[in-house]
Amino acid sequence: MRSAIRTGALRGLPPSNPTSGPLHSGLRNLGGRTTRRLSIPPASGFHSKHRDCSEALATVAKLPDAEPVAPVAPRERITIADIKERRAKAGRLVAPTAAYSDADMFKAPSTGKPKAKRWDHHLTKESTLREPCKLKQAAKHLKTPGLISLGGGLPCPEYFPISSLSLHIPIPPNFSEAATLPPNGGEDVHIGKYDAATFGESKEYDLSIALNYSQATGSAQMTRFVTEHVELVGAAPPYADWRTCLTVGSTGALEQTLRMLCDGVGRRDSLLTEEFSFSTALETAAPLGIGVVGVAMDGEGLLPEAMDAVLSGWEVGERGGRRKPHVLYTVPSGQNPTGATQSEGRRRAIYEVARRHDVFVVEDEPYYYLQMQKPGVEPPTSVEAFLDGLIPTYTSMDVDGRVLRMDSFSKVVVPGSRMGWITASEQIVERFIRHAEVANQGPSGFSQVILHKLLDERWGHEGYLRWLMNLRIEYTKRRDVMVAACEELLPKEVVSWTVPQAGMFQWLKVNHTLHPHASTKSILEIEDEIFNSCIARGVLVARGSWFRAEHGTPPSGLYFRATFAAATPENMREAIRRLGEAIRESYQM
Incomplete structure (x- = not known):
């Protein structure tokens, strides 16, 4: 283990036409998912499409030059009990200042799974030229027993002017402001400068670590939490070499991703997205010289047959000299601005079009956990039912490694944290890290230590999931x-x-x-x-x-x-x- 860590249908958009294209036959008969270890059925009315997807996948398989259709494998999900058992076996997480870590240290074993494809042909010259930060790489040696470091310019925590932070937070499942008001509601929590050294086993992260320099991947403590969360909600890819990496929020993550994959000036690249798309994403692409191509939508969002038609009929001369697009940016759940949500079947059909045309998919999911029941339908009451009702992610069906998923705490905890994470193949995440090392160097230590205290140390995974369930009810x-x-x-x-x-x-x-x-x-x-x-x-x-x-x-x-x-x-x-x-x-x- 190479580490410095030791362990002991939408009105207002055109309706879809079942006879309008080669991909559309059967698209409204898609769905059908299975989840390991759970026998609880999806909550009725949680989303509108729970149907068999074999017909549309068979249709896609008949397209000229199509790759074999990706198998509809069971959606793997670990349990909270699995996480507790894994942590107990690993022992206390010891990750001091600037400790090197990656998600592979915290994942379930992936024996027998294939590796993701390589994406060298999609990467920009800017991305391929990036080299590892030498000072960041040197932090791997900090694990050496007895080592005295005169290498990195890490300020001495003794001179940090902040010795502690105090927070007042809800106690699950009583999340309302009224139930959290002191003196009888909620709880006070304290974060000290030297908690990890003072309290030993009970504290893994403190201000002396969080407020110093860290790896661009983010802290090992929060990397562990988000990696476990990805597996817990069934968003882990089906290949072996997937990783996570903390980000400064999805806006910054998108800018980095576009610069990794799209060269708007030299290669004359374009970006596929919905015909109505998140305005900040469009404003991110514009100054990079990246062309934007809007794909027609219906009540379930982006139309796969429209995407196929754009790509199949692409003529460089008619498109101002721009290359055929090889990147799709999509917001599958509660799309901004239309509110459209792609069903499981729609996502699988779009993914197959992406495979046919060798398109890389950027899955932006700030609203994923705000999936709502229909009016008058009761929400799920158990964590298992809540998770079972979530529409499968693009990453969970990504047999190639052609999806980068962006998650964020902005819409579900606090936007001012400027913190989220990506999930993608090892190659893509490594290139993302190289960019982050010379750009933002990862999210704020204040944000990381506060969210770790709240989500990991106090609430735990179950408490966080119950927070998401409550949030979903309130927004409904x-x-x-x-x-x-x-x-x-x-x-x-x-x-x-x-x-x-x-x-x-x-x-x-x-x-x-x-x-x-x-x-x-x-x-x-x-x-x-x-x-x-x-x-x-x-x-x-x-x-x-x-x-x-x-x-x-x-x-x-x-x-x-x-x-x-x-x-x-x-x-x-x-x-x-x-x-x-x-x-x-x-x-x-």
């Missing part, structure tokens, strides 16, 4: 308030929507063809009129045009995005009322 309530307000207060003659199955957003389509000045005003002019009227009335919604992947093409319709994440129920209703007034005024209703 907020979604239902917004949906009810839309039903009551928006002019349904011109506005349509669907109930989102995940995430934080309600996507509203306004029928521009019914506008009294549709023949003389453009979609963008009508959008501008309604938006400005909203501001004048004291409500802010996001313009749909902000999220268009291809701004050089005419807009396909008039849309607005409303979030139910933060406003109170009363303010949410009032905001929707004001939006309805703005639309009625514009449409002279």
Whole structure:
């Protein structure tokens, strides 16, 4: 073990057409997953697609030049008991300042599994030229008994002006603010400078370690937690050499990933994404010179047959000299901005198109754990049922190693932590680390030590999963308030929507063809009129045009995005009322 660690259907988007393309036959008959060790069925209504996927996979297999369809293997998931047993056998985690670690130290054995494919042909010159940081690599020698280090410029913790931190946190399962208020609710926890040395077995991480320099992978303590979490929720890839790496959040992780895989200037690379995509992702790609190609969507998000058509018909001359895209960026759950959620079958079909065209998939999942039940359906009450109801991830079906998944604590703990992680093949994670070593050097030590205290030391994996279950219930309530307000207060003659199955957003389509000045005003002019009227009335919604992947093409319709994440129920209703007034005024209703 090489380490310095020792162990002892969406209204507002076009409907899908079952006869419109070679991949679409049977796409709505996909689903069917199995999970090791669990016999609890998926919670009814947790998401809408729980069907057999054999028909669509057989269809994909008949495509010209298609690789053999990836087998639908059981989704492997370890248990909390497995993690406790593994930790007990390993003994106390001793990972001092700048200790080297990687996820392989904390994974379940992968004997007999194949290795991921290599992706040298997709990497940019910038990425391939990156060399390991010599000072970071030298930290591997710190494990040598009796070694006196005069190598790394690590400041002496004696001169850190912060000797302790105190937190007041909820006690599972009582997560509400009211139940956490002192003096009777929640608990006070303390993080000292020298806890690891003072308390021995009971403390593994303290301020003397966290506030010093560390490896770009993040601390061994948090790497262990997120690696175990990946296996616990069934997101681990089916190949042997997968890894995790902490990030400074998914925005920074995406920028690094794009620079690893896309050369917008030299190779003239382009990026595939949904026709409406996360605006910050588009703004990340633009200054890198990366072209963006929007793929048509329906109620389940990105259409695999549309993606196949774009790639199969790609002509460099017609695309301004740009190469055929080899990277897909997608938000599969509660997609921002449309709120669409890809079913298991949709994900498998998209993955097979990616295999056919040798496309690398960037799976961005900030809303993965905010998958919601339908209105009126009871949520799962056990951790096992909650996990069993989650739609399988792209990484869990990735037989090639062509997926990089981005997770984040931003939407499910606190965005100010600026902390998340990626899961991908060893080769891809190694290149990612080389970039991080000379960019951000990993997430803040404050964030790492606080989240370790909260998630690992106090709550543990079960407590964190129960937090996610509670969060999902609370956001479902907020979604239902917004949906009810839309039903009551928006002019349904011109506005349509669907109930989102995940995430934080309600996507509203306004029928521009019914506008009294549709023949003389453009979609963008009508959008501008309604938006400005909203501001004048004291409500802010996001313009749909902000999220268009291809701004050089005419807009396909008039849309607005409303979030139910933060406003109170009363303010949410009032905001929707004001939006309805703005639309009625514009449409002279």
